[in-house]
Amino acid sequence: MSHPSLETTTDVFTTTARARLVEFLAQRAPRADIAKLDAKIIALTPDASTREYFRVPWARNTTAVAAVYPQAFDPQLHPFLDVTRLFTESKLPVPEILELDPSRGIIVQEDLGDRQLRQVCEIASDDKREEYIERAIALIARIQAATEKAYDLNSIASRLAFDEAKLVWELEFFVEHFFNSLLDIKLKRSESSQLKAELNELAAELAARPRTLCHRDYHTANLVVDAAGELHIVDYQDARMGPASYDLVSLLLDRQPAPPSLAQLREHRLQFLEERRGLNLPPIDPDDFAREFRLMTVQRGLKAAGTFSYLTGACGRGDAYKHYIRPTFLIVRQAAEWLDRFPKLQELIEVYYTNDKLE
Numbered sequence: 207m208s209h210p211s212l213e214t215t216t217d218v219f220t221t222t223a224r225a226r227l228v229e230f231l232a233q234r235a236p237r238a239d240i241a242k243l244d245a246k247i248i249a250l251t252p253d254a255s256t257r258e259y260f261r262v263p264w265a266r267n268t269t270a271v272a273a274v275y276p277q278a279f280d281p282q283l284h285p286f287l288d289v290t291r292l293f294t295e296s297k298l299p300v301p302e303i304l305e306l307d308p309s310r311g312i313i314v315q316e317d318l319g320d321r322q323l324r325q326v327c328e329i330a331s332d333d334k335r336e337e338y339i340e341r342a343i344a345l346i347a348r349i350q351a352a353t354e355k356a357y358d359l360n361s362i363a364s365r366l367a368f369d370e371a372k373l374v375w376e377l378e379f380f381v382e383h384f385f386n387s388l389l390d391i392k393l394k395r396s397e398s399s400q401l402k403a404e405l406n407e408l409a410a411e412l413a414a415r416p417r418t419l420c421h422r423d424y425h426t427a428n429l430v431v432d433a434a435g436e437l438h439i440v441d442y443q444d445a446r447m448g449p450a451s452y453d454l455v456s457l458l459l460d461r462q463p464a465p466p467s468l469a470q471l472r473e474h475r476l477q478f479l480e481e482r483r484g485l486n487l488p489p490i491d492p493d494d495f496a497r498e499f500r501l502m503t504v505q506r507g508l509k510a511a512g513t514f515s516y517l518t519g520a521c522g523r524g525d526a527y528k529h530y531i532r533p534t535f536l537i538v539r540q541a542a543e544w545l546d547r548f549p550k551l552q553e554l555i556e557v558y559y560t561n562d563k564l565e
Contacts, residue, residue, distance in 0.1 A: 218276045219276060219278075219311065223274035223311075224258075226274060226310040226311065227260055227262065227272055227310075227312060229310065230272075230312050231243055231262060231263070243263070246263045248261040248262075250271070256276050257273050257274065257276075258274045259272070259274070260272045260274065261317060262314070264304070268317070269317045270304050270314050270315065271301070271315050271316070271318075272312055272314045273286070273312070273313045273314075273315065274310075274312050275311035275313075277311055278308055278309050278310070278311050279308050281306055284313075285444065286313065286443035287306075289361065289362065289363055289442050289443055289445045290303055290442075291359070291361075292363060293349075293352065293442065296351070298348055298352065298439060299345075299439060300438060300439050300440070301315040301316040301438065302315065303316075318438050319431075319432055321431045322427050322428075322429065322430060323426040323427075323429035323430070323431055323437065324425070324427045324461075326338065326431050327426060338437070339457070339474070340477060342424075342426070342457055343454065343457065343474060344481050345439065346424065346453045346454055346478065347478060347482045347484070348485065349419055349421055349445075350419055350420075350450065350485075351485045353418045353419040356445075361445075362445075363419060363446055364419075364447065366444075366446035367448060368412065368413065368417070368447070368448035368449065369413050370409050373413055373505060374405070374406060374409045377408070377409060377508055377509070379509070379512045380508040380509060380512030380515070381393075381398075381401065381405075381512075382512070383512050383513075383519060384511055384531075385558075386519075387519030387520045388515040388518055388519035389561055390519075393554075397550065397554065400550040401551060404548045404550055404551050405508075408501060408505055412498075412501055412502060415449040415450075415498055417448055418448070418487075419447060420447065420448040420453050421439065421442050422445055423441055423444060424453035424456045425460040425461060426461075428440050428441040449498055450482075450498070451502040452506065454475070454478050455499060455502045455503050455506045456506060458471060459503060459506070459537050460510055461510070461534075462533055464533055465533065465537045465540055472496070475495060475499060497545070500544050500545050503537060503538065503540075504538050504541050504542055504548065504551070507534050507541070508538060511538070513527075514528060514531050514534070518531075528564065531564055532564055535559050536559075538551075538555065539552055
């Protein structure tokens with residue numbers, strides 16, 4: 207989700223993203239044949255985003271990736287550029303910014319290739335997959351080590367947080383789009399009230415946890431493996447402050463075909479705490495962290511289920527996202543059962559888990 211009030215300076219463009227990109231590239235190479243130039247621009251599939259991405263020809267027969275926004279922007283206020291500066295100064299592996307055209311809403315960045323960690327893990331051996339996940343966990347600790355720098359730089363990320371209002375909004379988004387947009391049902395007033403009370407309690411508890419810098423959407427589709435096998439972080443423009451468990455929950459549990467075992471989750475939590483210790487970050491009690499991890503699993507899982515429901519029910523993109531909803535509910539229910547909390551939520555998951563519209 208972008209932050210228009212922070213990044214935009216004009217109304218939405220009336221010309222297409224591709225047309226503006228052709229103009230930009232033609233300006234850089236005024237003798238180029240426009241038709242041939244246009245033919246070399248390759249549209250890349252966006253995720254749930256208002257941005258459009260293209261692979262474009264660049265210097266010395268190389269390629270770059272252009273992100274084209276629906277509005278012009280001020281480079282000093284743009285979240286992606288702001289967080290890129292923060293992450294670059296913190297020596298985190300992010301794409302290099304090659305050129306800007308704010309008036310056309312264009313950011314050109316280093317082309318890291320097409321290999322998402324998600325795709326790599328699908329075909330990798332168990333040992334290699336585990337190695338990549340461990341490396342991704344280590345990167346989360348490094349992101350959290352940049353918390354102080356975020357405040358020092360007055361980064362946009364330091365001024366945004368998973369506060370109670372934000373967490374409640376995400377949970378209400380789930381209720382609205384799972385029950386209304388996807389299933390087209392209206393909960394009974396008593397059910398709605400009980401569920402709302404449980405979700406508000408969850409949001410308040412997580413909002414009270416100590417905050418650290420979070421990527422905010424740290425799953426394996428937002429990690430790219432380059433030609434040398436190195437991991438790079440992408441899609442980080444929504445970075446903000448939140449619970450230490452947030453990105454770890456996202457990495458381990460978002461868009462999974464089935465819930466990981468409790469033993470696997472415990473090993474990864476302990477590795478993460480060890481990575482933090484290695485960076486001299488404040489120590490976290492393992493039992494306390496396990497409890498926060500479960501609470502975050504419920505919240506993040508419901509937020510994800512709400513997004514999948516919205517993309518399926520409201521946007522008609524069910525083929526890409528609907529099949530993640532049931533596994534996500536299993537993960538949420540597993541965490542709620544371990545916590546021995548949120549009975550109404552557990553009951554509703556049990557009732558609607560087998561709904562035909564989730565097929």
